[in-house]
Amino acid sequence: MLSEHADIVCTMTTTSPQGRTELLRPDGSPVRVLVVDDEMSITELLSMALRYEGWQIRSAGDGTGALQTARDFRPDAVVLDMMLPDMDGLAVLGRLRRELPDVPVLFLTAKDAVEDRIAGLTAGGDDYVTKPFSLEEVVARLRGLIRRSGAADRRSDSTLVVGDLTLDEDSHEVTRAGENIHLTATEFELLRFLMRNPRRVLSKAQILDRVWSYDFGGQANVVELYISYLRRKIDAGREPMIHTRRGAGYLIKPAAS
Amino acid sequence: MLSEHADIVCTMTTTSPQGRTELLRPDGSPVRVLVVDDEMSITELLSMALRYEGWQIRSAGDGTGALQTARDFRPDAVVLDMMLPDMDGLAVLGRLRRELPDVPVLFLTAKDAVEDRIAGLTAGGDDYVTKPFSLEEVVARLRGLIRRSGAADRRSDSTLVVGDLTLDEDSHEVTRAGENIHLTATEFELLRFLMRNPRRVLSKAQILDRVWSYDFGGQANVVELYISYLRRKIDAGREPMIHTRRGAGYLIKPAAS
DNA sequence: TGTGTTTCTCAGGGAAATCACAGGCTGCCG
DNA sequence: CGGCAGCCTGTGATTTCCCTGAGAAACACA
Numbered sequence: 183m184l185s186e187h188a189d190i191v192c193t194m195t196t197t198s199p200q201g202r203t204e205l206l207r208p209d210g211s212p213v214r215v216l217v218v219d220d221e222m223s224i225t226e227l228l229s230m231a232l233r234y235e236g237w238q239i240r241s242a243g244d245g246t247g248a249l250q251t252a253r254d255f256r257p258d259a260v261v262l263d264m265m266l267p268d269m270d271g272l273a274v275l276g277r278l279r280r281e282l283p284d285v286p287v288l289f290l291t292a293k294d295a296v297e298d299r300i301a302g303l304t305a306g307g308d309d310y311v312t313k314p315f316s317l318e319e320v321v322a323r324l325r326g327l328i329r330r331s332g333a334a335d336r337r338s339d340s341t342l343v344v345g346d347l348t349l350d351e352d353s354h355e356v357t358r359a360g361e362n363i364h365l366t367a368t369e370f371e372l373l374r375f376l377m378r379n380p381r382r383v384l385s386k387a388q389i390l391d392r393v394w395s396y397d398f399g400g401q402a403n404v405v406e407l408y409i410s411y412l413r414r415k416i417d418a419g420r421e422p423m424i425h426t427r428r429g430a431g432y433l434i435k436p437a438a439s
Numbered sequence: 440m441l442s443e444h445a446d447i448v449c450t451m452t453t454t455s456p457q458g459r460t461e462l463l464r465p466d467g468s469p470v471r472v473l474v475v476d477d478e479m480s481i482t483e484l485l486s487m488a489l490r491y492e493g494w495q496i497r498s499a500g501d502g503t504g505a506l507q508t509a510r511d512f513r514p515d516a517v518v519l520d521m522m523l524p525d526m527d528g529l530a531v532l533g534r535l536r537r538e539l540p541d542v543p544v545l546f547l548t549a550k551d552a553v554e555d556r557i558a559g560l561t562a563g564g565d566d567y568v569t570k571p572f573s574l575e576e577v578v579a580r581l582r583g584l585i586r587r588s589g590a591a592d593r594r595s596d597s598t599l600v601v602g603d604l605t606l607d608e609d610s611h612e613v614t615r616a617g618e619n620i621h622l623t624a625t626e627f628e629l630l631r632f633l634m635r636n637p638r639r640v641l642s643k644a645q646i647l648d649r650v651w652s653y654d655f656g657g658q659a660n661v662v663e664l665y666i667s668y669l670r671r672k673i674d675a676g677r678e679p680m681i682h683t684r685r686g687a688g689y690l691i692k693p694a695a696s
Numbered sequence: 697t698g699t700g701t702t703t704c705t706c707a708g709g710g711a712a713a714t715c716a717c718a719g720g721c722t723g724c725c726g
Numbered sequence: 727c728g729g730c731a732g733c734c735t736g737t738g739a740t741t742t743c744c745c746t747g748a749g750a751a752a753c754a755c756a
Contacts, residue, residue: 226536230563233541317562366702381610391562403744404704410746427611428712428743429624435610623713660733661715667735685723685732 205237205328207258213328216257217241218248218274219290220267227396228261231317232324245269249277256282259328261320263290275303286327288320307331314395318371322351342377345423345436347416349377356416363415368393372408373416376424376434385431405432462494462585464515470585473514474498475505475531476547477524484653485518488574489581502526506534513539516585518577520547543584545577564588571652575628579608599634602680602693604673606634613673620672625650629665630673633681633691642688 205213215237217228225241232239240255242248245268252260260278264271275287289303289310304310307330309323329340340352346359354370356363365373371393376384386405390398409432413424421437462470472494474485482498489496497512499505502525509517517535521528532544546560546567560567564587566580586597597608603616611627613620622630628650633641643662647655666689670681678694 222533226533227559227562229540230536230559230565234562234564368703381612383609383611385561387567388561391559396559396562400704401706403706406744407704407746410744413745426744427624430611433610625714657714658716660717663733664715664735667733671735683733 213237214257215239215259216252216255217261219263245274248274252278252281259324260285260287262287286331288323314397316393316395318375318392344377344380344434349374358416369411373412381435383427383431383433470494471514472496472516473509474518476520502531505531509535509538516581517542517544519544543588545580571654573652574649575632601634601637601691606631615673626668630669638692640684640688640690
């Protein structure tokens with residue numbers, strides 16, 4: 183966890199046009215994120231997704247570029263691939279820390295990378311995800327990092343609420359009508375995506391693009407399958423909250439209406 | 440979603456000459472849309488329909504043309520066929536993103552190429568429709584994209600209202616006098632078309648051209664059929680809002696008048 | 697390495713939506 | 727008032743889409 187003296191304090195504010203909540207800095211300006219990866223397709227993908235969160239994005243393809251950009255862009259968070267062409271991720275990190283000591287970093291690592299090296303790094307409050315990742319995962323982790331780095335602000339909490347259904351992004355706890363519900367990782371991410379977009383129809387393609395990792399090449403009906411799992415756990419014997427809009431997609435809304 | 444600093448901010452304003460509401464940029468100039476498809480018949484069709492929305496349209500038949508046009512036309516949104524003669528749709532997208540990072544893209548894909556990696560396309564808030572599409576679908580999706588990319592403006596919401604009848608384009612929810620009404624996909628599109636043109640007679644041919652996909656080869660009386668479905672759900676036992684103008688077409692208007 | 701969990705494929709069943717057809721109804725005209 | 731064109735709607739065939747059980751494969755953890 184970073185110091186409370188960080189000059190970046192983020193506040194939660196409601197109402198993007200989509201009705202989603204979004205993170206903003208205290209002065210109302212958008213959060214700034216620097217994305218560093220040598221594969222153009224990855225930086226493109228991340229930039230698009232993070233811009234959609236309402237954040238301001240710059241990207242770099244190597245270590246030196248990253249340091250340069252960081253200097254004048256002054257990001258609130260950095261997404262950093264550990265495998266860069268010119269220098270090791272660790273070296274970049276070290277130099278980055280000298281420039282911006284309090285900025286949280288989200289590492290991207292290959293699945294089979296040495297876990298212990300990362301473990302040491304994340305002790306400082308940073309975090310990491312393994313490639314191939316899902317966008318929901320990256321966004322969620324980043325939100326967490328940014329939120330925690332702006333510790334002072336109490337208004338931003340980590341719980342999503344839709345009707346009598348709650349989901350805590352920190353503890354991964356899900357309850358319906360006070361009752362605890364155990365979800366698997368994928369189920370959790372799917373539900374989070376739905377709950378971050380309540381009352382809004384999400385197509386299977388959208389869900390696949392956000393919740394499944396970017397290299398997923400399987401059948402689109404995994405979405406149907408996981409919706410079915412979720413219903414079993416969340417709607418079982420209750421007023422259903424997850425609805426199908428045939429030919430359009432799915433949406434979640436409070437049982438009441 | 441894009442930042443509030445995006446230089447494209449769209450505002451909702453009433454009164455086109457047709458009496459419809461339409462999207463405009465903050466300075467009052469029309470929205471600009473670039474259409475990219477190699478089949479001339481498609482670009483013609485789309486250009487005509489989108490111009491009718493009051494938008495300014497340019498079209499291109501291949502990737503290089505698209506990039507060139509994008510550079511000086513500076514569109515607010517792009518309609519992009521995935522199958523282009525000179526380069527892959529994805530390649531065009533990448534280069535487009537470098538030029539215009541915040542412009543939303545609506546992809547056109549073949550229906551049978553469903554599974555072929557639409558991955559990541561909708562991730563950044565972009566959207567897609569499959570060929571053959573209906574014009575209402577394309578227009579609705581485009582409006583959605585443009586609305587969402589114009590972050591700050593609260594006036595533009597996603598709900599159509601005619602009398603005590605409401606239709607929400609995000610949640611696909613339809614109510615009459617507060618009562619929820621379930622519509623099928625086609626019924627929904629038909630009603631949306633009617634409600635976007637209240638108090639105005641729409642011929643069966645117009646309806647067929649807008650609501651059904653452009654390759655529809657069936658009997659023209661599907662329109663009658665679906666009007667009948669709609670009446671059953673919307674006007675049932677109430678003051679009717681959907682009216683027949685014998686020999687001319689149909690129109691919707693508030694029950695009061 | 698073995699065991700339990702999670703993720704995903706596949707395929708069958710079933711429900712809903714779409715549409716053609718045809719007979720009945722309505723309003724308009726002569 | 728009769729006839730006709732245009733419109734309405736019941737019936738049912740077909741198609742499309744969605745759900746879910748069963749089991750294989752991948753993974754996590756001891």
